[in-house]
Structures are given as C-alpha cells and as structure tokens.
Amino acid sequence: MTGFADGARPGGPGRAVVVVALRPELREQLFTADAWQRLSRLADPVLVERPDDRSALADALTGADILVTGWGTARLDAELLAAAPRLELLAHTGGAVSPYATRAVFDRGVRVTQAGGAMARPVAEVALAFTLALLHRIHRFDHALRGGVPWAEAGRMPERHQILGCPIGVIGASRTGRAYIGLVRALGAEVTVADPCLGAADAAALGVRVAGLDEVLAASRITAVHAPALAETRHLLGARELALLPDGAGLVNTARSWLVDEDALLAELRSGRIDAALDVYDAEPLPTEHPLRALPNVLLTPHQAAATVEGRHALGDSTVAEIERHLGGRELLHEVGRDALARVE
Structure with a gap:
C-alpha cells in the first residue's frame, strides 16, 4: 500500500517529499x-507500507526528494x-546501509x-547484562533449577567473579564498543582493547589499554565482540583464537555471528571449558x-539487543x-560514503 500521510497529494510549493518505506x-x-509531527512540518510524507514491493516503491519514488528505509x-x-x-x-533508520543502498x-x-x-547504548547495555550474567553464572543457575537439578547440586557451579577489577577484553572500539567500555569501566572493570584503528590518544581518553587480539583473548575473563562485519573480519575468532580464552572465561557477542566461527565456538562450549552469551547466530x-x-553454559537471546522502546525512538529521532x-x-552528522557498502549484514 502506498499513501499520503495527510490524505493530500504531496509536493506543494517549496515542500519536499519524503517517502517513508517502512512496515x-x-x-x-x-x-x-x-x-512524526516534526517530519510532517519539514516535508510531505508518502507512506509505502509494503516496502519490499518494488512496484509500489517505484511509484512512490517518482516525486521523492528523500527516502526513509528500514528493515525490509x-x-x-x-x-x-x-x-x-x-x-x-x-x-536509513538502522545501522549498516549495504542491504538498502548500492553503488548506483x-x-x-x-x-x-x-x-x-x-543503537549503541541499548546494545551496550545488553552486552553489560551478558557480562554480569556470565561472571555470576546466572545462566547456569537458571538452567539447573528449571531443569530440575537438586538444590545442592545446582549450587555447585564454577567460580563466580565480580566486575570490580575484572579483566575485560573488547574486540573493536566501535560506537557500541565504546558505549560498552564506558559502562563496564564505570563498574570498575579493567579494559583492554584489540582494534588496529584505535590510536593512543583515543585509548587514553577511553581509559583502556591497547593490545593485540591474542593477548586480549588470553588475558580476559570476559571478552566482548564489537567489531564491524567486514570481509576481513569473517571468523575473526576461529578455533585457534577461541582456544586462547582462559578456562572459565566468557564470550559476549551482540555484534554479528559473522565474526565468530560458530562451529568452533560450539566445540568449545560443548567441552564446558568456557561460557558464552549470544544475541546473534549464523x-x-x-x-x-x-x-x-x-x-x-550458554545464555541466548533472539537478536533483540537493540530493540528497546527508547532505542527505537532514538532511531526515529536521529532520522528526522x-x-x-x-x-x-x-552538515549531516551521520552521513556515510560508498565505503559503507563493504560492511556485511
């Protein structure tokens, strides 16, 4: 379905037309x-309520000055x-633009x-929640009690740790990575970051130490993945890298499954040697x-880390x-160039 938001044909004198192609x-x-009122004051909205319908979208785009895209x-x-x-x-009302834009x-x-x-803040908060759950083995306790394990046996879990003074590794000082760093450092964690693009000045401003990937993995009780999904980061964490995690360590991934070899991770998890908290899957x-x-030893959520009420509203506000x-x-604050097409979704 395609329609005009106010029932009138758009494109009046001096008025831009914005096609909102969202379910x-x-x-x-x-x-x-x-x-929505702010958007309507700025331009005449045209609604495309079946945004995957190329014919309807093409009809709407005939007079469009701006296109708003989203999932689907x-x-x-x-x-x-x-x-x-x-x-x-x-x-675009989300992050990566490669599924919606082309070189053309x-x-x-x-x-x-x-x-x-x-999306950085809500995803970082979920990564923090995952971190605390893994440190305190909350997922293991929950699984045991729900599975009918006797009380005394359910209480015999691997050692638990607090976040104060905890060595935490962060792979990728992205926007979400930086938001996560701020949260865990506020709770007293000691953070080391693996990111070839993070310079000394930025690291100092974040209050973190920079190290190579192998060192970060080997020295961290919790490792949180926040790197971008690029061709060169495919299976950044494979069997060799995962084997570097200390016994009892935890892996947090709220970024993309692209970054971790899922088969290799499954093998490590089946051994019981490490724990993981995951929001993304192959x-x-x-x-x-x-x-x-x-x-x-695994905490799972269905790819919903960014989906808070406040987070969704922030996406709309940012777009408007x-x-x-x-x-x-x-000047646009969040404009991207054609290099953004290299990011894999």
Whole structure:
C-alpha cells in the first residue's frame, strides 16, 4: 500500500517529499507522535507500507526528494533509482546501509545517512547484562533449577567473579564498543582493547589499554565482540583464537555471528571449558533443534539487543534530525560514503 500521510497529494510549493518505506508496525515503533509531527512540518510524507514491493516503491519514488528505509525495504538499485529522478537523500533508520543502498546510489550523488549510533547504548547495555550474567553464572543457575537439578547440586557451579577489577577484553572500539567500555569501566572493570584503528590518544581518553587480539583473548575473563562485519573480519575468532580464552572465561557477542566461527565456538562450549552469551547466530531464526539451545553454559537471546522502546525512538529521532539538517543545508552528522557498502549484514 502506498499513501499520503495527510490524505493530500504531496509536493506543494517549496515542500519536499519524503517517502517513508517502512512496515506500519515498524514506523509506529520508530516515530513518536512528536517525531512524526516534526517530519510532517519539514516535508510531505508518502507512506509505502509494503516496502519490499518494488512496484509500489517505484511509484512512490517518482516525486521523492528523500527516502526513509528500514528493515525490509527493497534495495535501491539502478532500476529503482531510475524511478526517482529527484532523490537527494537516503535516510536509513538502522545501522549498516549495504542491504538498502548500492553503488548506483553513490554514483548518482544521492547522499546516504544512517541512525546506527542510536543503537549503541541499548546494545551496550545488553552486552553489560551478558557480562554480569556470565561472571555470576546466572545462566547456569537458571538452567539447573528449571531443569530440575537438586538444590545442592545446582549450587555447585564454577567460580563466580565480580566486575570490580575484572579483566575485560573488547574486540573493536566501535560506537557500541565504546558505549560498552564506558559502562563496564564505570563498574570498575579493567579494559583492554584489540582494534588496529584505535590510536593512543583515543585509548587514553577511553581509559583502556591497547593490545593485540591474542593477548586480549588470553588475558580476559570476559571478552566482548564489537567489531564491524567486514570481509576481513569473517571468523575473526576461529578455533585457534577461541582456544586462547582462559578456562572459565566468557564470550559476549551482540555484534554479528559473522565474526565468530560458530562451529568452533560450539566445540568449545560443548567441552564446558568456557561460557558464552549470544544475541546473534549464523541461522536466524535459530532452529529449535540447534545444539546451542540445550547447553547450560550458554545464555541466548533472539537478536533483540537493540530493540528497546527508547532505542527505537532514538532511531526515529536521529532520522528526522538528519532530514532536518539536509533540508536546512546543514552538515549531516551521520552521513556515510560508498565505503559503507563493504560492511556485511
């Protein structure tokens, strides 16, 4: 379905047209009433409620100046772009733009912005929750008690630790990685980061030490993965790297399963040597018969780390703010270039 938000045909004198290609339920989750009013004051919204319908999207794009994309929006390839002669801006309501933009978008000079920074805090909070759960073996206690293990036996778990003074390793000083660093350091953790792009000045500002990947893995009680999913980071943590984790250590992954060899991780987890807390998987939805579901030393969530009410609203607010900057001729705060297409989703 395609429609005009206020029932009137858009594109009045001096008014930009913004095509919002989002499923209705997602649009409602992202845009508060206040954010939608702000957007409607800035431009005339056109709604595409089946954003994967290329024909409906092409019809809407005919008069569009701005396109708002989100999960499920059809990729803006050369064919769709040809239907959008006026398009100036693609404003993505999530992080990685590679599933929605193509080289043709950048070749045409269409600007691209994204709202991924708004996801950093909720994902970092989940990574913190995972960290605390692994340190205190909460997932193991829960599994034992729900599984009918006798009380005394359920209490005999591996050693537990507090986060104060805990050696924590962070792989990737991304926006989410930095948000996580701030949270765990506030609770007294001692953080070491593996990131070839993190310079001495930034490390000092974050209050962390920089080391190579092998050292971070070998010296950390908890290792949290926050690296980008690029071609060169595919299975950054394989069997060799996972074997470096100390006995009793925990691995937190709220980033992408792309970064960890899932088969190698499963082998380590089956041995009981380490624990893990995961929000991302090679197969999503995670099959009901997947062996990860049965392991007592694994904490699982269904790829929902960023999906807080406040986080979704922050994505919508960020998108509207970028549209406002674009229409006002001001610098975009979250613009990305064609190099963003290298990020794997």
